[in-house]
Amino acid sequence: xxxxxxxxxxxxxxxxxxxxxxxxxxxxxxxxxxxxxxxxxxxxxxxxxxxxxxxxxxxxxxxxxxxxxxxxxxxxxxxxxxxxxxxxxxxxxxxxxxxxxxxxxxxxxxxxxxxxxxxxxxxxxxxxxxxx
Numbered sequence: 852x853x854x855x856x857x858x859x860x861x862x863x864x865x866x867x868x869x870x871x872x873x874x875x876x877x878x879x880x881x882x883x884x885x886x887x888x889x890x891x892x893x894x895x896x897x898x899x900x901x902x903x904x905x906x907x908x909x910x911x912x913x914x915x916x917x918x919x920x921x922x923x924x925x926x927x928x929x930x931x932x933x934x935x936x937x938x939x940x941x942x943x944x945x946x947x948x949x950x951x952x953x954x955x956x957x958x959x960x961x962x963x964x965x966x967x968x969x970x971x972x973x974x975x976x977x978x979x980x981x982x983x
Contacts, residue, residue, distance in 0.1 A: 941973065946981035 941959060944952045960970055 941977050944974075944978045 942952060942955050956970075956974055959965070960973075965973065
């Protein structure tokens, strides 16, 4: 009779595990649906973002045309040029190894997809010492 009781206990355990699995699947499905909604919202924001280069194509940028609305004055003497990689440190130039510094700048501009008009301004503000 002890074996019969053991089988009953195992069946209860199996049913409990099945219920936990159903609940887990239900929560996962809900989370996936929420993530889908969040992704859709991000797509809408990115599509409507005027600073998103992917929406504007390469026509103006390839010709080097000015993008007046891209940079803006942050104060009386400060000019802010938004960059995608603002967390990446832009190497300062002190007058040594010009070719190496230019190569690093070009790599940064390529990764950041820096606007044509902003490249010289970004380079100049990162010069110091004899390089000025």
